[in-house]
Amino acid sequence: MEIKPITLTVNGKKYTFMTGDGSIEGVIPNSEVLVKTLRERLNLTGAKDACEEGACGCCTVIMNGDPVTSCMILTVDCDGADITTIEGLENPKTGELDPLQQAFIDKYAFQCGYCTPGIIMTSRALLNKNPHPTREEIGEALSGNFCRCISHYHVFEAVEQVANEGR
Ligand code: FES
Ligand code: FES
CATH class of the missing domain: 3.10.20.30 (Beta-grasp domain)
Structure with missing residues (x-):
């Protein structure tokens, strides 16, 4: 063995x-x-x-x-x-949330504990590679993250907030 x-x-x-x-x-x-x-x-x-x-x-x-x-x-x-x-997204020194986590709170994009971590990680990976994605690109990136419970408009707004701030 x-x-x-x-x-x-x-x-x-x-x-x-x-x-x-x-x-x-x-x-x-x-x-x-x-x-x-x-x-x-x-x-x-x-x-x-x-x-x-x-x-x-x-x-x-x-x-x-x-x-x-x-x-x-x-x-x-x-x-x-x-x-x-x-x-691992929060700042290890200050404990501050990643700007994307904060944006999910600010824009009421936070959904249930099942889908939200995956949606945030997919969005973070997108923003790391493409800091200013179009709404279409955000939608395409998140096409594998499923939630049938609420609208994804809040999620788009949260990702766009971080993109606009360039963080
Ligand atoms: S809110 Fe999480 S699966 Fe719909
Ligand atoms: S638990 Fe991995 S894709 Fe659903």
């Missing part, structure tokens, strides 16, 4: 895990998905394990600069990855 060490950087902290056969305690099974590792081993419960099939975006985190659905990625394949979860 092969045991392989992997290193992940999550919210700026380095973690080393052993991966391999799931029969050994403490070893991450090769079949474990990233959202489970984040939630159950690192206690980072912001990314939600909702549909578990890549269809809702609730488990979105930023990996190496891109938004990814962490329910569809095996942790064993993340060796060397740099991952940011919703918990």
Whole structure:
């Protein structure tokens, strides 16, 4: 049985895990998905394990600069990855919210605890790459984040507020 060490950087902290056969305690099974590792081993419960099939975006985190659905990625394949979860967005020194989190509050874009972290992480990844997206580009970026409960207009306004402030 092969045991392989992997290193992940999550919210700026380095973690080393052993991966391999799931029969050994403490070893991450090769079949474990990233959202489970984040939630159950690192206690980072912001990314939600909702549909578990890549269809809702609730488990979105930023990996190496891109938004990814962490329910569809095996942790064993993340060796060397740099991952940011919703918990890692605030300023680590001051504890201040990311401007996008603040904009979600200001614009009443905050939705339920399931969909909101994923929507914010997808939007943050978009703004990091494209600081001034058009409404169409915001819509396209968020097309994989589902919420049937309320209108997304508040979300558009929050993302646009940050884009206008250039933050
Ligand atoms: S839980 Fe990952 S996309 Fe729905
Ligand atoms: S799924 Fe979160 S408010 Fe609709």
